[in-house]
Amino acid sequence: MMADGGTALGMVLAWLDRSMPGAVSQLRPPARNEDLRAVETAVGRSLPGDLASWWRAMDGVDGTLSLIPPHHSPYSTRAALENREILLDGWNAAVGHDDPERFDALVADAEQEPAGSACRFAWLPSWLPIAGDRGGDYVFADLRPGPANGCLRLFYRDAGASDVVVWPGVAAMVAEIATGVTFDLPVAGCLPWIEAPGTLTWYVPRFRWYRGGSAFVNGPMLQERYGEFVAELRQGGFSPPARGWSAGLIAAHVARNTELLSEVANALVGMPGAAADLRYDNTAAFDPVVLNSYASLGTAALADRIASLSSNLRAATDGLDRSSPRIQIRLVEGTDVLVDGPESLSGVLNALWGRQLPLRIRQLRALRADRLP
Template sequence: MRVDDSWSEITGHLERRCPAVARQVRAPASSESLRRAETAVGGPLPADLARWWRLADGMDGHHRLIPQLQTPMSVESALSSRRTWLDVSEHGDTCAGGQAGSPVYGVWLPQWLPIASDHGGTELFVDLRPGPARGCVGEFYSDAWEFSAPRWRGVAAMLDEVAAAFRSDEPVHGFRIWIDDDGIAWDHPGWRWAMGGSAIVDPDRLRQRYRDLVAELRVPTTTSDDGWTAERIAAHVKRNTELLLAVTDAIAATDPDFDRRMARAWSTGRRRRSASGDRVEPYICYDNSETFDPAVLDRYAAAGRSALADDIERLSERLAGSVGRIRGRRPIVYVHIVDGETLLDTAVEGWFGVLWAVCLRQLPIRVRQLRALRRPA
């Protein structure tokens, strides 16, 4: 698909589905800006990149239009970022060998021009070295300082895949797009239970996540094509919240010595043992298998959406209170975590990491699923 067609489709979806994000698309870049870019890199820009910038000079804000977390950059931002990378890259100006698309480690090359950023040290760039792959799009990580292989053969291919994601939910490098009133996000199965570290979860933030979900449960919905009705989503969340509450209450009933003994289990090689291996007592385990069991979900769903919403509201308040009671501790428990039929983790994990995964990933995912089921007005 041509750049014009892909970009028109992308912006059309933004205007219809999240107009606040659509308003962050900048006006076309000026010819003068494009000439400055060509002067900086010492040659013509790839035709697809030049055309994209002539349609829109990047986006304002942080809107993750390109997976995983990348916001398109303006020409001036791209040139500024390039200068910064070259300033901190000790030998970039002497390591310009190789053809476009070939791996580079430890330096930023002057033939690389940023086009999108996650505003956290990872950027997409076009590789302007010579060769058949000139104009390919790569990703550079500041923590590793490496580029191993192109992600797309060019800007046109990148925009084509993003447009397909908007149009028909096609995955892009394993990521599926979420787009709603809140903006754009890219979901990957491996992120759904990404552990969030040992910092305590803010009970008020956890409450707000649940309030968002309960509010969405009270909005009329249509029937899901994949069997995940609003009632089933609510049943899943209710059962999971019961499990989270049971584990958190069990932790609160122990003393801090339990945390130390579990930490030793973590550090002495038992972290990856199954739940049937050596155990630290009292045995506290979070196992979310039931939250995907059709029989369990059907039994819970029979109560109806309104009753489930009320139950979730009460349970979430109790959970937030229980989380507050273990403030100052670093609890570690056994976990057995699945996502559908996929086993994600059987190990010893920090409990706050699990709660962060619920707060930052699991509850927002369920809210987005519910929003996708909204009945048209």
């Protein structure tokens, strides 16, 4: 499902207002017509209608609100022109200093290519940065003529422009962001996440299940997150979901997943030398027959069960081998296989307290919020 372009920005703003109170105040007032004309004059190209509409709705953001994945903050018209000049003068000067005349000729040839054509050796005059990460990476609109006029691509400080068109235009970008943040779906391959202090970040789906590396498991945080989940479950007051899992199915999933993790963690503690023969597969935590069976127990009984299972898992984490031996791990989400091979169980357990349990807590709270007038 893709949000309609006419309502997309409103969906994004509504989500921001719910998820990050005060974030909307970082949006700048709409750009003036003279601001848009200044951009067109500097670039020597007309702005695509959706880009002009984007700036007429908000002239970028103040601060570092990373509204565009993977970590870019929208620019104002003024910031767009300032960063364009930096790239034209700085980046191009650095890569073209050996043979300026030949470099200028190559740039002139690339300017004649249709929008979306690859060009890694320079920043072209018809490229306009619309967002940046403050570290030298940009989202830019390719304003060269052609069917792809206005398409959006990424520019990296060290590697230049990516050959891949991320979005065909600003309208498509905003629509995908709106759908992603509203329904917790990937946007350009990244999922949205609100950190506790109120910071919007983006991460790849596998980080929801696996943090990677062999860092020690943070047992106290694991225990704390389970405690928060159980407390939310015991509070009750959930309404049926408009889409997705009910509270009972969320609890059933957490219970079954915790069972699977406890079995593997305890086996790993008891027989660290047999790690190669151990396997954790989260597919079993999505089995609809199993989840419905567990959910039939009721959320109160499942809360007690999860509390007991999590205590067992927490105890097992204290005994995990510090060398973090690898076991066979298969992680799926929907139809996507995120991990399939020998990995450290600690990466799964740290993602459990860092992403999985907070996600399930948010899902429970959303079901309760649905009951509010």
